[in-house]
Amino acid sequence: MGLFKGKFNNTFVRSLIVAVLMVSLLWAAPMEMESVPVVYAATEGESFVECVGEEIMPLTEQFEWRYRVHNGRLQRRLWSLTWGVWRTDWEYV
Numbered sequence: 001m002g003l004f005k006g007k008f009n010n011t012f013v014r015s016l017i018v019a020v021l022m023v024s025l026l027w028a029a030p031m032e033m034e035s036v037p038v039v040y041a042a043t044e045g046e047s048f049v050e051c052v053g054e055e056i057m058p059l060t061e062q063f064e065w066r067y068r069v070h071n072g073r074l075q076r077r078l079w080s081l082t083w084g085v086w087r088t089d090w091e092y093v
Helices: 007-034
Strands: 049-052 055-058 063-070 073-080
Touching: none
Parallel strands: none
Antiparallel strands: 049 055, 063 073
8 A cells, every 4th residue: 555565664654754743843943932032121210222233222211310500509300312302390409
């Protein structure tokens, strides 16, 4: 009935099929793992950056305190470096 006859040949064919399936699964697994993105969590006050090629892109909003002296008293105001807008009103320090 077929190309292979006898008990030995049936066992050989089954073993060969199992071996080919195992090798194909092991071969495909590392390729899929490389395409899975890595996700990190930042705690409050931390920021992460993502590097895309040669460009560095911040993933959280960046802030800077700006100071002035108004009527002889020191004040500060929070400036968003990311969006270029004020985030707070002037407050005394």
